[in-house]
Amino acid sequence: MLKLIKNALIHAPDPLGIGHIVIAGERIVYLGSTMPDLPDLFETEVFDAEGAPVVPGLIDGHAHITGGGGETGPASRVPPMGLSSFTKAGVTSVVGVLGTDDLTRNTQTLVQQAYGLRDEGLSAWCHTGGYHVPLTTLTGSARGDIVFLDPVIGVGELAISDHRSSQPTLDEFLRIASEAHVAGLMTGKAGIVHCHMGDGERGLSMLEQAIATSEIPARVFNPTHINRNKPLFEQAVALARHGCYVDATAFPCEHVDPGISAADAYLQFRDAGDKVDRFTISSDGGGCLPAFDHDGNLTRFGVGLCDILPETLAELVRAGVPLSEALAPFTSNVADLLKLHRKGRLKVGMDADLVVLDENLAVRHVMAGGEWHVREGQVARRGMYEQG
Template sequence: MTRQALTGARIFDGTRFHEQSTLLIADGKIEAIVPAGETVGDCEQIDLAGGTLAPGFIDAQVNGGGGRMLNDEPSPQSMYMIAEGHRPFGTTSLLPTLITDAEGAVEKAISSAAEAVLAGRGVAGLHLEGPHLAPSRKGTHLAKYMRPLEAADVELLSSAVLKVGTLVVTLAGEQVTPAQVTQLTNAGVIVCLGHTDTDAARAQQLFDAGARGVTHLFNAMSGLGHRQPGLVGAALDHPDVWGGIIADGHHVDPLALRVALRAKRGPGRLFFVTDSMSLVGQERDHFTLNGRTIWRRQGGYCSRLALDDGTLAGSDLDMASAVRFGVSYLDLPLGEALRMASAYPADFLRLNDRGRLLQGLRADLVHLGEDLQVRQTWLGGVASGQTS
């Protein structure tokens, strides 16, 4: 049995911090957290020399990274490249995200994700953000491919869960019925509402039918008004609804995020997503998506990605930067910021084998320095840059 003892850092287990402690790993899983100096038997000793050891980050919405967009080539290799591009920033599990595309792209992404998930290289499932979205809230998506959800789509997505395991589908309230939502959720699909002008009453109806979350809260959806609370108001008020937030200083003003965090009724919670594009981990200043150039513009907390007309086009955010943003701009204690990057997305995605440092769970870890910059990540107990 391969055993490791990681010591010298404060350990956050997903609930609380452990000072002067050692994390024991055996065969890629968490064995225990014990007091530092306790005899742990035959194992490799690793001194982390300060900082914080925490559960690896989990990102439920990743369009690209490491120079690759999933839409460019929805293959297993693209998914591995995206996962590897985000690993230096603490992300150990992610859902490659396919945005609205031409016919056939969804089927190809499902087939590729089924293979990629089994490989154990950081791909935890698949997120399909389209094509069943509202053209009025298209953002950077191509409206010409958007359409209502049909019976054949429900059948395809329901069967895809058996192959992929974790499948998130973003749907507009205008393009789906409550009965369809119930069919999908009964099959195990995680349904989110997004890219929609649906009103609060319709949103509540779809939540009650089984929709579990909203995709990038505030962005590309009906906003919160005092007489028309919209999807934002419905999501904050419904206790069972989860919501991803893009904490980059461009997509949502920090004040609005602070208000949302204080307003959210639980047990559903808000958590970090990146909605990132291919430039994460790259030096280039632009890339092409569906024939359109998307530019990286420097400025603010992190750079901004936009089309020529200024429309936001995903983000240049990574999860470690989101955690730092949460601490610096959202008044979050470090523990809560870390939960929003690990435990909460794990709960939302029903990934019960990760997201916390508890006995028997996957040893997916991130080591952060005092400045909350990533020093090292581990995937199944294997440190980045090493082989199992």
């Protein structure tokens, strides 16, 4: 069956005006302003967008798909994330990571969870390793995991400047980065080191040293949580000028202090005159959002949700950022960083991942891989163990 989405206000993310989209299977086969004349031979499902914005499916480049947490004991482990945790937020592609607990959770379970989400209709990948060195891997090396395991596209989230990290040396860090980079060259995958940035005073100094003292391209070094405090964000602005992609976390409002929101981080990054195509925003969905005192004692605990991504998108538009520009940190920028060549844009040949927004830019309908997952704001397709 073909699917025709007509009268869509298309942001691809570039604004294309009112147009029509034809989908065959999992791909977009037509996109244009002229209504296509589809032969009666083909059964066609028609959806009238009635002038509503139709945008690429969001790509969440950092989510704990197997669950995060564990900092206050076994009961604090966050459960794995279900399919609709992503789709109801307009997320059609996700990259899973391990965090503090890369011992009772490992690359094996992460890869298996990615395959499970794929079976349910989501596009899913993951990184190998976690906070600590030596990395937790499946094949015995980061390079082997990236080369031989289809869902694995990089290393992460490796903890830097954090009391929970294994305090890697510069040499250890560069060895990991070299493995990721070479594996990326061998496979065409992203081959990045996705770095969890903590609140430590060293900030991004290890990444700065790595760029200054090695031949590894700057794009390999990908810091996340860069908006968790203001000094770290200022360092990230400078680091991006070397060619790094930097990732802000869309923290819930009660977890923003002492940092800045992802929307404000983007606005400040933009005002600094830096290349906004190197800026991405992710959710930390399924991960814990802890705060610690100077002795390492937990003082606050929360859980990240993907729902914050469309809320952040709407916040950027309310702040005066054009929708087409505001979409990029959630779509095309992430696709470019992760080398997901059929994601992040709406055009012929791309995967049929799209979101229909309402007048308030809330998620109304979601299509992933050519199938409707959310209709009229309600989940239409659930994971195997999700409650109806």
